Amino acid sequence: MELSGEYVGCDGEPQRLRVSCEASGDADPLQSLSAGVVRMKELVAEFFGTLVEQDAQGLAEDPDDALDECELDSTMQIRTL
């Protein structure tokens, strides 16, 4: 069993978070899954904490460039299609 998360940003590139939930011995699989959920919560907090900080720094430096980057990515996607 594996609890997985996937984030797709404005660049369209997926980033994955994975937590293994293997039950050991006679342990209840649901109990292992519950522990996995707790672990996933920690990973999510860490991941989005970093992401929000990067976003805030990007906006602080130059808000227009951040928007331009997203639009540029969209334009590149359009051209690729």
Add this chain to the structure above:
Amino acid sequence: MQNPVEGLDGRAGLEEGEDSQLRPQAPDAQASSQNSATEGDHGNVPQSCPQDSGRPAAPGTLATPGSQAAPGSPSPGSTVGSGAAAEEAAVIPHSEQATLVPGPSGDAASTGNRSLEFSVTVPFRTAVEADMARRSLVANAHPQQVMVQQEFTANDSILAVRWTTDDPFLFRISINTFLDQLSLVMRNIQRLEFVAVVKRGRGRSRES
């Protein structure tokens, strides 16, 4: 006596001629304008003779500006109409191209920014547990979070949840809330199983 009678007849005839020239429609007016132009050209020669008399000079001068005014009015209108039609024809393909251009997420390019997505897959032991979890989580989903779209899907024993938004900060809030609720749902499922086992045990003890 005869002189005043002849004068009145001549004036009446001239007036009738003017009315007949003014009455025709636009195409007739154009034709009459061309004819009147030619007539005018030819008329200049005969008008010189009547001009000598002095009486027919007035109707000749009046007829010329009327005939010129009639052909001028429709021609600019027709050109304006054709120009407007051309402009409309030119605008339509441009708008169609704008609406038909697909964006990276399948939407039109005019939408601008791309939405952010986050998905979680939770493997339960059985399809029943996955469905129970889905029903509970959907019921507990906060409708206030209009800025974040949530989609719950149960496929066999796998529960999949997807969030879509433009703000990564909202992701953190929504996903944390979901994970807290998921933990609670799992705990409830475990309790239900425990209760079921206890009841079975009691049933067996009574039978024995």
